[in-house]
Amino acid sequence: MSNLEQLFEIEPYSLNKEEKEKMLSEELGRLTEFHYNNCPEYKKILDRLGYDVTKTHTTGELPFIPVRLFKFYDLMSCPKDDIVKTMTSSGTSGQAVSKIYLSAQNTKNQSKTLTEIITSFIGKQRLPLLLLDTEMVKKDRSMFSARGAGIIGFSMFGRDTVYALDSDMNLDFEKVAAFLEKHKDEPILMFGYTYMIWQFVVKELKKRGVNFNIKNGILFHIGGWKKLKDEAVDVFTYNKTINDVMGSVKVYNYYGMAEQLGSVFVQCEHGHMHCSNYSDIITRHPYDFTPCKFGEKGIIQLLSVLPESYPGHSLLTEDEGVVLGEDDCPCGRKGKYFEIKGRIKNAEIRGCSDTYERR
Amino acid sequence: MTTLEKYTQVFTDTFGITDEEAKNLKFQDIKAWDSVGHMGLISAIEEAFDIMMETDDIIDLSSFEKGKEILAKYDVEIK
Numbered sequence: 001m002s003n004l005e006q007l008f009e010i011e012p013y014s015l016n017k018e019e020k021e022k023m024l025s026e027e028l029g030r031l032t033e034f035h036y037n038n039c040p041e042y043k044k045i046l047d048r049l050g051y052d053v054t055k056t057h058t059t060g061e062l063p064f065i066p067v068r069l070f071k072f073y074d075l076m077s078c079p080k081d082d083i084v085k086t087m088t089s090s091g092t093s094g095q096a097v098s099k100i101y102l103s104a105q106n107t108k109n110q111s112k113t114l115t116e117i118i119t120s121f122i123g124k125q126r127l128p129l130l131l132l133d134t135e136m137v138k139k140d141r142s143m144f145s146a147r148g149a150g151i152i153g154f155s156m157f158g159r160d161t162v163y164a165l166d167s168d169m170n171l172d173f174e175k176v177a178a179f180l181e182k183h184k185d186e187p188i189l190m191f192g193y194t195y196m197i198w199q200f201v202v203k204e205l206k207k208r209g210v211n212f213n214i215k216n217g218i219l220f221h222i223g224g225w226k227k228l229k230d231e232a233v234d235v236f237t238y239n240k241t242i243n244d245v246m247g248s249v250k251v252y253n254y255y256g257m258a259e260q261l262g263s264v265f266v267q268c269e270h271g272h273m274h275c276s277n278y279s280d281i282i283t284r285h286p287y288d289f290t291p292c293k294f295g296e297k298g299i300i301q302l303l304s305v306l307p308e309s310y311p312g313h314s315l316l317t318e319d320e321g322v323v324l325g326e327d328d329c330p331c332g333r334k335g336k337y338f339e340i341k342g343r344i345k346n347a348e349i350r351g352c353s354d355t356y357e358r359r
Numbered sequence: 360m361t362t363l364e365k366y367t368q369v370f371t372d373t374f375g376i377t378d379e380e381a382k383n384l385k386f387q388d389i390k391a392w393d394s395v396g397h398m399g400l401i402s403a404i405e406e407a408f409d410i411m412m413e414t415d416d417i418i419d420l421s422s423f424e425k426g427k428e429i430l431a432k433y434d435v436e437i438k
Contacts, residue, residue, distance in 0.1 A: 159405075
């Protein structure tokens, strides 16, 4: 059984530090060697760094590439014919678009991993699903972005799915009320994008003085906090306001990027973002890329065991964050937990051969 | 109408294809059966046979043939 198949057999937050390092260094080392042998551009980078893929390395020693390389190069580690889906994401800077090439097996592993992680929070039962977005995101398939993919990916956990917003992003009160009435005795699952929920649902409910009055709800949301920060809304205000206008709702923020779909990070009841068995985080000092200690702010490097058809298993993001601890969050989940501090200021990381010398 | 006819019709209606085309169809073979089309297919199957599949089975239902095996788990025999 492969490492990944073994991971599918166990609870997603069960490996402690030693067990996880053993599994990750082995699996990510295998992926590094695999991508080195199958992606010519990746090989060039590693050769330039003088990295020896045949040697065993700790997770901290693994090479990492800046996430924006996916905007400028078509990076893949399998024959073009095996690519069944190309994910795109505009990221922060807007102009250039990241292109992530996915094989059928990679797509399936992403779905399975997302399922393992999400169902550990909501249970195996599929719940009535209210999508706090517009159906347009899936109708226009040429616009199939990370946003649309997120919605479709999450739809697997629901049934009797209803979209709360119309094509002009107006809240469809009648439709939502009918949905909530029909499922009033069941737990309700909701999904949407952090800022859009705030802008088009929460504000609208507040303005109209209406309450969803949900008795037992679970909301998963994803997306950036930048615009909310501008409005001075933090995670506690956000969660409280959701409960003020929607009823009794457990709110889970999660974090992930198009370049590593599937192995997402979910914020627990104590406000901590958690790595699962499938992923890990290392924060690095901005000037020499040495690892930060717990509590120190640094640039976030994300590791994922999923990327097989493209070399995305170890990426330097353009986000800053702080690792708060490992294996000892009061929620009981094992693994590192962290806080995101936002985008790097004036993010401009060049190709790593320009700025990074392996020491 | 046999269950096989009903099952085939779900595919032909959802993806706008012929019975012949449906028989050997696999996920991503045609444009219509992408991840968006997949969720449409799942709800159409669930409605046709009045079942609710588990998330794992939704992921595993990657071909016309595989779907028959999966439906058997829900006491729907396709014949």
